[in-house]
Amino acid sequence: MSVPLRQQFDVALYIIKQKLRGNHRYPLVLMLEPLFRCNLKCSGCGKIDYPAEILNQRMSVEECLAAVDECGAPIVSIPGGEPLLHHEMPQIVQGLIAKKKYVTLCTNALLLEKKIHLFTPSPYFNFSVHLDGDKEDHDRSVCQEGVYERAEAAIKLALSKGFRVNINSTLFNNAVPARTAAFFDHMMALGLDDITVSPGYAYERAADQEHFLSREATKKMFREIFRLGKESVKKGKPKWRFSQSPLFMDFLAGNQSYECTPWGLPTRNIFGWQRPCYLLGEGFARSYRELMDTTEWSKYGTGRYEKCANCMVHCGYEPTAATDAFANPLKMFSVAWNGIKTEGPMAQDIDLSKQRPAEYVFSHHVQDALDKIHAEKGAAAADSAAE
Numbered sequence: 001m002s003v004p005l006r007q008q009f010d011v012a013l014y015i016i017k018q019k020l021r022g023n024h025r026y027p028l029v030l031m032l033e034p035l036f037r038c039n040l041k042c043s044g045c046g047k048i049d050y051p052a053e054i055l056n057q058r059m060s061v062e063e064c065l066a067a068v069d070e071c072g073a074p075i076v077s078i079p080g081g082e083p084l085l086h087h088e089m090p091q092i093v094q095g096l097i098a099k100k101k102y103v104t105l106c107t108n109a110l111l112l113e114k115k116i117h118l119f120t121p122s123p124y125f126n127f128s129v130h131l132d133g134d135k136e137d138h139d140r141s142v143c144q145e146g147v148y149e150r151a152e153a154a155i156k157l158a159l160s161k162g163f164r165v166n167i168n169s170t171l172f173n174n175a176v177p178a179r180t181a182a183f184f185d186h187m188m189a190l191g192l193d194d195i196t197v198s199p200g201y202a203y204e205r206a207a208d209q210e211h212f213l214s215r216e217a218t219k220k221m222f223r224e225i226f227r228l229g230k231e232s233v234k235k236g237k238p239k240w241r242f243s244q245s246p247l248f249m250d251f252l253a254g255n256q257s258y259e260c261t262p263w264g265l266p267t268r269n270i271f272g273w274q275r276p277c278y279l280l281g282e283g284f285a286r287s288y289r290e291l292m293d294t295t296e297w298s299k300y301g302t303g304r305y306e307k308c309a310n311c312m313v314h315c316g317y318e319p320t321a322a323t324d325a326f327a328n329p330l331k332m333f334s335v336a337w338n339g340i341k342t343e344g345p346m347a348q349d350i351d352l353s354k355q356r357p358a359e360y361v362f363s364h365h366v367q368d369a370l371d372k373i374h375a376e377k378g379a380a381a382a383d384s385a386a387e
Contacts, residue, residue, distance in 0.1 A: 065099070198315075260301040
């Protein structure tokens with residue numbers, strides 16, 4: 001794990017304070033989505049199929065900073081959509097850094113070269129560039145040629161200017177472990193700070209429904225990737241540095257039995273506070289406190305809900321791994337020192353026989369948002385006419 005020591009210390013101190021206060025549910029990372037619009041149309045994405053009126057909505061600087069104050073998470077991840085399309089993104093980032101929050105701006109990097117001068121290197125800030133593999137794999141994933149080359153050039157530029165830079169890679173069932181391992185080797189050779197990796201989540205609205213991984217396939221694939229990573233080190237290549245905890249990586253390889261912790265990474269977007277997590281839009285709360293107090297958390301997670309059956313994504317399981325690491329530091333250090341087990345029996349998985357069937361409620365949320373937008377426009381037009 002290559003998370004800076006300052007950040008590790010601050011997050012550990014934050015967790016200790018939560019434990020001392022008797023808080024059993026607390027956020028580690030705020031997923032702040034100020035907009036949904038993007039300049040790519042990736043086939044595995046479930047975030048870009050909204051009507052134009054919703055894609056044109058933006059959270060203001062004030063709303064973004066207020067959301068951070070509401071939940072108090074020490075880390076803020078800014079996904080999208082494409083955050084660099086937001087004209088006030090530099091002010092949002094500056095405001096978060098002023099609050100001493102650790103900020104990750106997730107970007108496809110198509111606008112990074114044009115806008116990098118608007119940002120300043122800081123130990124509280126890093127760019128996270130979306131790359132799902134090498135040129136062939138990534139351009140196929142984002143459904144557009146030439147994107148990989150532009151992203152790699154932007155990574156080199158950001159590193160040369162002193163920014164912390166990592167990549168976030170989402171892997172699907174068409175990922176070839178040998179190609180993925182070679183890609184990770186190449187990224188480390190560029191001087192990248194670290195890698196965030198996760199299996200793709202089966203968004204119900206994604207255009208491509210054929211390439212999402214089952215839990216069994218996820219474990220087998222990551223075991224092979226990590227095995228190849230060990231071989232790379234033996235050949236003298238740099239060790240892969242991940243931004244995630246060793247126990248989460250061990251979980252991906254099927255060596256840990258974890259349940260999801262959806263409140264660990266709450267999501268705030270233009271609709272409000274999303275229930276129950278970044279991946280599922282099953283309703284929205286008006287405040288963080290309402291989200292925490294009124295969400296029926298026991299209804300969600302693998303083994304409880306059909307939509308969660310194959311999920312092993314970091315936004316649900318990284319908080320679980322972090323809690324486990326805090327409670328069992330010797331186990332965490334053992335995995336970090338000895339490496340991830342890539343052979344032998346896997347940990348017992350969660351029973352799916354009692355999960356409740358999926359509910360499909362997305363269209364209701366979209367219609368409610370459209371009704372609100374139309375009502376606000378009508379009120380503004382009436383006020384203008386009256387003047």
